[in-house]
Amino acid sequence: MRLPGLDPITRRRWRRFRALKRGYVSLVILLVAIGLSLAAEFIANHRAIMVKYRGTYYFPTFRFYPKKTFGQEAAAAAAPAAAALAEFDRSGDAETDYRALRAAWRGTAHRVFMPLIPYGPCESDFDYASWPTPPDSRHWLGTDAQGRDVLARLLYGFRISIFFALGLAVAAQAFGVAVGSLQGYLGGRFDLLSQRLIEVWTTLPFLYIVIILAALFAPSFWMLLGIMTAFSWMRITFYMRTEMYREKTRAYCLAARAIGASHGRIVFAHLLPNCLTPVVTFTPFLVVGAITALASLDYLGYGLPAPTPSWGEMIDQALRPENRRCLWLLLAPFAALAATLTLVTFVGESIREAFDPVRYARYE
Amino acid sequence: MTPCLEVRDLRKHYPLGGGFLAARRGIVRAVDGVSFAVEAGRTLVLAGESGCGKSTLARAILRLEEPTSGAVLFEGRDLATLRGRGLFALRRRMQMIFQDPFGALNPRMTAGEIVREPLRVHRAGRRAAQEARVDFLFQRVGLSPALRDRYPHEFSGGQRQRIGIARALALEPRLIVADEPVSALDVSVRAQILNLLVGLQRDFGLTYLFITHDLTVAEYVGDTVAIMYLGRIVEIGPRAAVFGRPAHPYTRALLEAVPVADPARRRPREPIRGEAPSPINPPSGCPFHPRCPMAIDACSAVSPPLAQLAGEGAEAHSAACLRAGEGA
Ligand SMILES: Nc1ncnc2c1ncn2[C@@H]1O[C@H](COP(=O)(O)OP(=O)(O)OP(=O)(O)O)[C@@H](O)[C@H]1O
Ligand SMILES: [Mg+2]
Numbered sequence: 001m002r003l004p005g006l007d008p009i010t011r012r013r014w015r016r017f018r019a020l021k022r023g024y025v026s027l028v029i030l031l032v033a034i035g036l037s038l039a040a041e042f043i044a045n046h047r048a049i050m051v052k053y054r055g056t057y058y059f060p061t062f063r064f065y066p067k068k069t070f071g072q073e074a075a076a077a078a079a080p081a082a083a084a085l086a087e088f089d090r091s092g093d094a095e096t097d098y099r100a101l102r103a104a105w106r107g108t109a110h111r112v113f114m115p116l117i118p119y120g121p122c123e124s125d126f127d128y129a130s131w132p133t134p135p136d137s138r139h140w141l142g143t144d145a146q147g148r149d150v151l152a153r154l155l156y157g158f159r160i161s162i163f164f165a166l167g168l169a170v171a172a173q174a175f176g177v178a179v180g181s182l183q184g185y186l187g188g189r190f191d192l193l194s195q196r197l198i199e200v201w202t203t204l205p206f207l208y209i210v211i212i213l214a215a216l217f218a219p220s221f222w223m224l225l226g227i228m229t230a231f232s233w234m235r236i237t238f239y240m241r242t243e244m245y246r247e248k249t250r251a252y253c254l255a256a257r258a259i260g261a262s263h264g265r266i267v268f269a270h271l272l273p274n275c276l277t278p279v280v281t282f283t284p285f286l287v288v289g290a291i292t293a294l295a296s297l298d299y300l301g302y303g304l305p306a307p308t309p310s311w312g313e314m315i316d317q318a319l320r321p322e323n324r325r326c327l328w329l330l331l332a333p334f335a336a337l338a339a340t341l342t343l344v345t346f347v348g349e350s351i352r353e354a355f356d357p358v359r360y361a362r363y364e
Numbered sequence: 365m366t367p368c369l370e371v372r373d374l375r376k377h378y379p380l381g382g383g384f385l386a387a388r389r390g391i392v393r394a395v396d397g398v399s400f401a402v403e404a405g406r407t408l409v410l411a412g413e414s415g416c417g418k419s420t421l422a423r424a425i426l427r428l429e430e431p432t433s434g435a436v437l438f439e440g441r442d443l444a445t446l447r448g449r450g451l452f453a454l455r456r457r458m459q460m461i462f463q464d465p466f467g468a469l470n471p472r473m474t475a476g477e478i479v480r481e482p483l484r485v486h487r488a489g490r491r492a493a494q495e496a497r498v499d500f501l502f503q504r505v506g507l508s509p510a511l512r513d514r515y516p517h518e519f520s521g522g523q524r525q526r527i528g529i530a531r532a533l534a535l536e537p538r539l540i541v542a543d544e545p546v547s548a549l550d551v552s553v554r555a556q557i558l559n560l561l562v563g564l565q566r567d568f569g570l571t572y573l574f575i576t577h578d579l580t581v582a583e584y585v586g587d588t589v590a591i592m593y594l595g596r597i598v599e600i601g602p603r604a605a606v607f608g609r610p611a612h613p614y615t616r617a618l619l620e621a622v623p624v625a626d627p628a629r630r631r632p633r634e635p636i637r638g639e640a641p642s643p644i645n646p647p648s649g650c651p652f653h654p655r656c657p658m659a660i661d662a663c664s665a666v667s668p669p670l671a672q673l674a675g676e677g678a679e680a681h682s683a684a685c686l687r688a689g690e691g692a
Contacts, residue, residue: 007473009472010472254423254468259459259485259531262485273472
């Protein structure tokens with residue numbers, strides 16, 4: 001990958017990062033996984049990707065089509081009474097059952113293209129008498145205690161984890177960089193007072209406060225993101241502050257002032273580009289921390305509300321006494337969590353080494 | 365005629381410690397009452413040992429730091445009364461060249477961007493005109509415009525200093541403060557850069573405040589030479605007078621320390637005794653008296669002001685010594 005238009009320092013670091021195969025491969029795997037998770041609705045979904053019915057094409061992934069669209073209400077009404085279908089589900093206004101549609105249309109001119117995993121993350125499979133069920137050809141990683149496909153939940157859970165963590169990293173770093181840069185650039189009394197406030201804020205017991213808030217408000221994705229950002233931005237300020245203190249005394253900064261450059265220009269065009277090393281090197285570890293924190297909160301039941309697919313909730317389920325025999329429930333989220341954390345850590349280590357080869361080189 | 369630059373009793377003191385809620389541990393008198401004037405188109409060399417306050421003086425003159433007291437008059441206008449836009453406008457007219465040719469260039473900008481930056485900041489002309497000016501400046505300082513897209517680390521020390529000079533020239537300044545512009549360079553390229561600076565002065569009518577600790581450089585470029593010691597000027601005068609008839613014992617000691625190639629011209633050496641005292645607790649009286657071979661009792665009591673020895677106006681030769689003119 002050639003990156004044109006980058007200054008030589010960044011380009012050299014990128015080259016060094018690529019040369020450290022482990023981190024580069026991890027980054028590629030993560031990017032592919034993130035790309036796939038973005039397309040999760042096309043990979044694991046109870047809705048079809050495409051339906052061809054009487055010469056018309058339908059794309060139901062993000063749209064609701066009632067049974068009557070595809071003439072399914074008759075079949076539903078005719079279903080044996082034993083099938084646990086509620087009265088509404090038998091009517092033509094309920095959502096189409098695409099899996100049934102595919103089975104019914106076998107051998108006809110109509111077509112249903114289902115995703116690779118034809119089950120959604122929050123959907124119970126009523127074809128089984130009891131849950132959880134072990135892995136089989138329908139549910140490759142089995143179903144959980146509510147009969148939901150574990151693989152589908154894993155995929156959607158990854159998306160939530162990683163985007164929660166990335167969102168947290170962006171928000172916390174942006175705020176922390178702004179505060180730390182101001183401290184370092186302005187110095188003096190502002191620096192001193194804000195530094196004391198940050199020290200006080202840092203000593204607040206983050207987990208307790210989140211648990212109290214979660215108990216009061218039953219937080220949404222965005223609220224949890226906000227709460228956790230409020231307790232994650234402090235660390236980078238320490239680094240940005242010292243970087244700014246150092247860089248602003250360098251002669252190129254003095255030269256910019258001698259020209260008459262504005263404070264904004266000095267900070268954004270000169271200082272920040274030369275101060276971003278700690279931001280880049282710490283972000284992966286912030287992501288690791290955020291994934292872990294979200295999983296812990298979900299595990300404790302103070303995280304995202306049910307039935308959000310989340311890895312912490314999956315681990316919590318697996319560890320309940322009644323599910324002790326169901327090893328697949330534990331292995332799946334545990335392996336996914338461990339793999340993700342390892343990959344992000346590898347990326348982080350390589351970035352650190354690429355940025356500062358003297359201090360972090362590993363002699364293997 | 366008003367001089368291009370006039371400095372009156374300028375002081376820059378740094379409190380040591382003494383921040384918010386902290387005890388003050390003393391004051392660094394980095395610049396302690398400096399006065400001089402430079403006529404337009406001339407060069408004043410400020411020479412002195414390391415730590416005597418030369419860079420601090422340069423920064424205070426260009427208002428990169430607020431002076432503690434005193435006045436700086438640029439073409440008759442007092443800079444201390446200027447703020448915001450007025451100061452911004454004057455920055456076009458006074459520029460600085462720095463000692464460390466690498467540290468003074470942002471490593472993440474290309475040479476072309478660095479030289480164009482003053483033009484962008486001051487919105488001088490359209491982009492095409494700015495680019496053309498950058499090409500012209502590159503050529504004028506002896507760099508190929510083809511090197512515009514290179515980054516600072518791809519240049520040699522001398523080339524980097526040329527980039528710094530091109531940046532200082534971009535806005536057609538009248539005054540250039542050059543803080544040891546050749547000290548960090550190899551001896552082989554020093555002469556080239558000095559000649560470049562002299563040529564630029566001739567072509568553009570520049571006024572130089574030239575800072576150096578190297579008296580051979582001072583003798584080469586200076587019209588007027590000022591010798592600085594511990595934040596003060598101890599001797600100032602036309603080059604020929606200061607080098608030919610040095611009046612202050614410190615100047616004489618500095619001159620004797622300069623290696624001379626011609627054995628016939630060598631003088632008996634009497635090196636300066638001891639180290640330069642700290643500007644935190646300067647000695648009483650004349651700051652040079654503890655190291656001075658000619659010191660008398662009065663020297664530790666009174667701090668002599670600059671007294672005129674010869675010449676008038678811009679040609680005046682002055683020294684701050686009770687025994688100026690004696691001995692030698
Ligand atoms: N920001 C500052 N705070 C406190 N003291 C300072 C500060 N800047 C400079 N000084 C002190 O002021 C004195 C003069 O420093 P300055 O850099 O002006 O000397 P200089 O003559 O340029 O020396 P050099 O030849 O090494 O460049 C020194 O003793 C220095 O320690
Ligand atoms: Mg200096």
